[in-house]
Amino acid sequence: MADSDRALYFDACATSPTDPEVIDWIAEVQRSAWGNPSSLHGHGLKAAECLERSRVQLASSLRAAANDLVFTSGATESIHLALLGRTVDRAPGRLVVSSVEHPATMAAAQQLANQGWEVVEWPVDPQGQIDLGQLDSLLDAPTEMVSLIWGQSEIGSLQPVDVVGAECRRRGITFHVDATQVVSQGRPDWSTLPADLLSASSHKCGGPKGVGFLLTRSHQRESMRPWLGGGGQEQGLRSGTQPVALIAGLTLAISKLPAWTSLCTSHSTRHLRDELLASLLEDPRLRLSGSRDQRLPHHISLLASDDAGRALSGRALVREMAQQGVAISSGSACASGHDEGSSVLRAIGLNAEASKSGIRISLGPWNNPSELPLLKERLSRSLDRLQGR
Ligand SMILES: Cc1ncc(COP(=O)(O)O)c(C=O)c1O
Structure with missing residues (x-):
C-alpha cells in the first residue's frame, strides 16, 4: 500500500492492506511451488510439501493439531461448511444463532431452516451481547448446534464464547464460533477454547483474500460431510485444488499476530x-x-x-x-x-x-x-x- x-x-x-512481507512470500511460493499438491510428480510433491509445512506452522500458531485445519476460500465458506457440513445426513434439530450474526451465518441458517431445522435467534441486549438469562432455555433439548459471532463486525460487541462454549460442551451441543473479526486482534488458542468449530478469513489480518480456514475437532470431523463434491482434498471435507501460495501467505500473516488475550x-x-x-x-x-x-x-x-x-x-x-x-x-x-x-x-x-x-x-x-x-x-x-x- x-x-x-x-x-x-x-x-x-x-x-486489511496485505503485509508487504506476506506479498513477497506469496510471490516466492507461487514461483517455486506452483504445482498441484495432489500430483505425484516432483512439482506436485514440492507444492504438497509447502502446503503441509504451512498447515503444521499455522496449526502450531493456533495451538491446534495439523489435522484440525481445513483450508477454505474464506470465512463465508468456512461458516457454510461448519453449519451445513455438520448437519448434513442428520435428522433436523434446533440451531441457535445470535440475532447479530454476519449474513453468511444467517444464509447458512436459512438453508437449514429450508431443510426443516428449527432456527432460533438468541436476542441481544442494547450493547449487542446475547442475553445470558436465556442460556438454559435456549440450550435445552432439542438444541443440537449453536453458532455465535465472537466479535460483531458492525458494532464490535464481543460475545461470551467461553461461557456458552462450556455449557454447550456440558450438554453435548456442537458449538461453532465465527472468529473472523477477532483473529486480527490475536491468535485464538484452540487447545483451550471450548468450541468445536471455528471460522476465520485471512484478509482481515494482513493476509491475502480468497483463503481462510475452519478449525475442527477430530470427533466432529468423523461425522462431518463436505457440502461440495469433487477431488476429496482437505480430508474429504473441502474439495478443490488448494491455493498453496495463498495458504502460505495466510500462515505467515497469522504467525505475526500476538496471542489473543x-x-x-x-x-x-x-x-x-x-x-x-x-x-x-x-x-x-x-x-x-x-x-x-x-x-x-x-x-x-x-x-x-x-x-x-x-x-x-x-x-x-x-x-x-x-x-x-x-x-x-x-x-x-x-x-x-x-x-x-x-x-x-x-x-x-x-x-x-x-x-x-x-x-x-x-x-x-x-x-x-x-x-x-x-x-x-x-x-x-x-x-x-x-x-x-
Ligand atoms: C464476522 C464476519 N464473518 C464472516 C465474514 C465473511 O468473511 P469473508 O468475506 O472473508 O468470507 C465477515 C466479513 O466481513 C465477517 O466480518
Whole structure:
C-alpha cells in the first residue's frame, strides 16, 4: 500500500492492506511451488510439501493439531461448511444463532431452516451481547448446534464464547464460533477454547483474500460431510485444488499476530482506538453504539445525528468521508437504491431511522496517532456538509 493510500484507511474490519512481507512470500511460493499438491510428480510433491509445512506452522500458531485445519476460500465458506457440513445426513434439530450474526451465518441458517431445522435467534441486549438469562432455555433439548459471532463486525460487541462454549460442551451441543473479526486482534488458542468449530478469513489480518480456514475437532470431523463434491482434498471435507501460495501467505500473516488475550489490554491499537473514541464523542452529533468495554479492541461504531438529534444517513456520511480521503464503513445495506437500515442496529433496539445512521471506524497497525486529529476534523466537516453547512 502506498503511503498516500494508507494515510487515512480506517476500515480494518472490511479488509486489511496485505503485509508487504506476506506479498513477497506469496510471490516466492507461487514461483517455486506452483504445482498441484495432489500430483505425484516432483512439482506436485514440492507444492504438497509447502502446503503441509504451512498447515503444521499455522496449526502450531493456533495451538491446534495439523489435522484440525481445513483450508477454505474464506470465512463465508468456512461458516457454510461448519453449519451445513455438520448437519448434513442428520435428522433436523434446533440451531441457535445470535440475532447479530454476519449474513453468511444467517444464509447458512436459512438453508437449514429450508431443510426443516428449527432456527432460533438468541436476542441481544442494547450493547449487542446475547442475553445470558436465556442460556438454559435456549440450550435445552432439542438444541443440537449453536453458532455465535465472537466479535460483531458492525458494532464490535464481543460475545461470551467461553461461557456458552462450556455449557454447550456440558450438554453435548456442537458449538461453532465465527472468529473472523477477532483473529486480527490475536491468535485464538484452540487447545483451550471450548468450541468445536471455528471460522476465520485471512484478509482481515494482513493476509491475502480468497483463503481462510475452519478449525475442527477430530470427533466432529468423523461425522462431518463436505457440502461440495469433487477431488476429496482437505480430508474429504473441502474439495478443490488448494491455493498453496495463498495458504502460505495466510500462515505467515497469522504467525505475526500476538496471542489473543481476553480483551487485548496491552494492545497498542486499542490505546489508539480509545483515544480516538474519546475525542470523537466530544461532538454531540455522534454517539457510541454497542458495548463500551466488551468490544473488539480496534473497533468504533457510532450513530450520527444532526444538531437537533435527528438521525443522519450513515451511508451519506461514508460517501462524504470518502470524498475527503478517509475510508470508513456504514452498516446498512442498500437494496434497489433504498436504504433498508441495519438489521444489527435494529436487533439492539434502534428504530428504523436510527438504524440507518450507523458508521464504523476500525483501526489497524498501519494507523498512527498523527492521523486522529485529521479524521476528527474531516468527520466534523462531513457532518456539517450533511447538515447543509
Ligand atoms: C464476522 C464476519 N464473518 C464472516 C465474514 C465473511 O468473511 P469473508 O468475506 O472473508 O468470507 C465477515 C466479513 O466481513 C465477517 O466480518
